[in-house]
Amino acid sequence: MPPPRDTSPSAYQEVFVTELRARRDMAGLSRNRLAAALGCTPQWLAKVETFEKPPSEGLADDLDTYFQTGGLFRRLWEKHQEARKRGLIPSAVRPLVDAEKRANQINIYEPLLVTGLMQTENYARFVFSSGTRVDRTEELVAIRMERQVIFTKPDPPWLFLLIREAVIRDIKPEFQVEQCKRLLDIMNHPRVSVQIVPADAAVFQESGFQLLSFEKASDVAYVDGASGYGQILTEPSDVRRLAVVFDVIRSVALPATASESLIRTVMEDT
Numbered sequence: 665m666p667p668p669r670d671t672s673p674s675a676y677q678e679v680f681v682t683e684l685r686a687r688r689d690m691a692g693l694s695r696n697r698l699a700a701a702l703g704c705t706p707q708w709l710a711k712v713e714t715f716e717k718p719p720s721e722g723l724a725d726d727l728d729t730y731f732q733t734g735g736l737f738r739r740l741w742e743k744h745q746e747a748r749k750r751g752l753i754p755s756a757v758r759p760l761v762d763a764e765k766r767a768n769q770i771n772i773y774e775p776l777l778v779t780g781l782m783q784t785e786n787y788a789r790f791v792f793s794s795g796t797r798v799d800r801t802e803e804l805v806a807i808r809m810e811r812q813v814i815f816t817k818p819d820p821p822w823l824f825l826l827i828r829e830a831v832i833r834d835i836k837p838e839f840q841v842e843q844c845k846r847l848l849d850i851m852n853h854p855r856v857s858v859q860i861v862p863a864d865a866a867v868f869q870e871s872g873f874q875l876l877s878f879e880k881a882s883d884v885a886y887v888d889g890a891s892g893y894g895q896i897l898t899e900p901s902d903v904r905r906l907a908v909v910f911d912v913i914r915s916v917a918l919p920a921t922a923s924e925s926l927i928r929t930v931m932e933d934t
Contacts, residue, residue, distance in 0.1 A: 673715050674747035680719050680740040681712065687731050702726045718744070749807050752800055754892030760874065763884060763896075764814055769822040769877040771910050776872060778835070779825055780808050781815075782858075784846045787839045815853060822855045826913050829863045832930050844931035851924055859917035860926050867913050873906055883907075 673681075688698050695713070699706040704723070711717040724741035727733065753761055764770065764781070772779050778787060788808045792801045814820055835843050851858050861867055872888040885897040885906045897903055918926065 672751065673718070674744045674751070676740050676744035676747055677715070677718060680724075680737060680744060681715065683733075683736065683740070684719075684727065685713060687727075687733075691731075698730075701730060718748070749803070749810075752803055752807060756889065756894050756896075757892050759896045760876075760886045760894070761811060763876045763878075763886070764811060764821075766878055766881070767821045767876040768819075768879050769824075769875075771824045771875040771907075772826070772872070773869065773874075773910055773913055774825065774827045774831060774872045775867075775869065776828075776831065778831060778843060778847070779827070779872075781812055781823070782825070782847060782850055783808060784839065784842050785809060787835070787843045790836065790839060815850070815856070820853075820855055823857070824914075825856075825858045826861055826910070826917050827858065828861045828867075829926065832860065832927055837934055840934045841931050844927050844934075847927050848924065848931070851920070851927075857920055858923055858927075859914065859920055860923040861913060861917045865913075865916040867916060869909060869913060873909075875903065875907055875910060 688695070691698075693701075695706040695709050699709045702709075702723070703726070708717070712719050712723065719737075719741055721738075721741060724737040727737040728735055731737075750758065770781075772781075777783075777791065780788070783791070785805055788805045789801060792804045792808075815823075832844065832847075847858060850856050874886045875883060876886070877883045882898070882900065883903050885903045886894055887897065887906075888894045897906070917923070
């Protein structure tokens with residue numbers, strides 16, 4: 665039986681392997697000789713060339729050094745990594761991830777989970793490990809953490825979060841202190857506002873949603889869906905309707921100071 669081939673190599677991985685084979689052939693090198701020169705095993709090189717294994721960062725750098733390719737393999741590896749990460753994100757969520765990077769204001773209503781932009785690694789790991797892609801948990805956690813770098817940009821977006829009280833109280837005890845501390849820390853950010861929607865508030869919006877505004881583009885909305893099957897809304901009337909829903913929910917939310925006190929109480933009572 666032939667060895668299993670990666671069923672979804674990126675286009676950049678295909679080019680990486682093509683260049684590797686071509687340059688090895690032009691140099692008249694067997695796999696054994698090239699592997700010896702690079703300090704790896706011929707078995708490892710064979711797995712890369714037959715798509716059993718993806719290329720590594722170290723291999724890319726070693727190939728650039730050996731063949732004097734001016735960073736070609738490194739650039740292909742970086743593009744492959746970007747494509748692979750993007751492929752792990754559900755297709756319906758990709759527009760949201762792209763929009764987050766360009767937005768100057770993000771309004772989020774969360775009825776079920778701590779929003780991804782504020783999750784700790786442990787909380788995110790628990791969320792992904794209970795899903796349908798357990799084998800990709802660590803990669804998905806890394807992607808989620810990378811999305812949070814928007815807060816460290818020189819000009820970060822304004823972020824207004826409305827989150828139901830039950831979400832805070834229902835965090836598993838082993839994550840509760842860490843996750844509550846994360847929320848309290850981010851509430852100190854000058855462009856972040858977190859308000860708790862109390863348990864007795866008459867709010868029956870069944871799904872979470874986000875509103876994203878941009879400097880030079882029309883506002884859009886994202887509505888959550890099961891298993892990543894959410895959708896981006898661009899029709900102005902739809903976006904305005906959700907903006908009204910957000911304002912209605914905000915009208916019954918606790919003020920920021922009271923929300924901070926509630927989160928702190930939950931954390932200290934754990």
